[in-house]
Amino acid sequence: MQELRSQRRRKAEAWNKANRLVGGLILAGLVTVLASAFVPEIARLRHLDQELDQERTTLAAENERRSKQAREVQLLETDPEYVEIVARDKIGVMKEGETIIRLDAPEARPATAAKP
Numbered sequence: 001m002q003e004l005r006s007q008r009r010r011k012a013e014a015w016n017k018a019n020r021l022v023g024g025l026i027l028a029g030l031v032t033v034l035a036s037a038f039v040p041e042i043a044r045l046r047h048l049d050q051e052l053d054q055e056r057t058t059l060a061a062e063n064e065r066r067s068k069q070a071r072e073v074q075l076l077e078t079d080p081e082y083v084e085i086v087a088r089d090k091i092g093v094m095k096e097g098e099t100i101i102r103l104d105a106p107e108a109r110p111a112t113a114a115k116p
Contacts, residue, residue, distance in 0.1 A: 075082040087093045094100050 076086070088100075092100070
């Protein structure tokens, strides 16, 4: 009789271990399913963050350009000296008796291979 009880006890312990193992496997499966559902979304979120950073950089550059243009418009409307400078520079207007000397930057030459 004693032996029968010990066998039942061992079988119960085995079933408990098996139940814990199955529960652990089910939990691992759930974690895997959840991870597979969220990993693509996390990657998409990172990609969208990078796009947002690029757009912010572009916006900052455009705001800088807009402020420079607003400053130039304000100077063209209010400063006759600036208008004179722009006219001289852009359309080649000069005062009587004035000589204009332009120094243009040399054109970039392609690198040539060294001769042996």
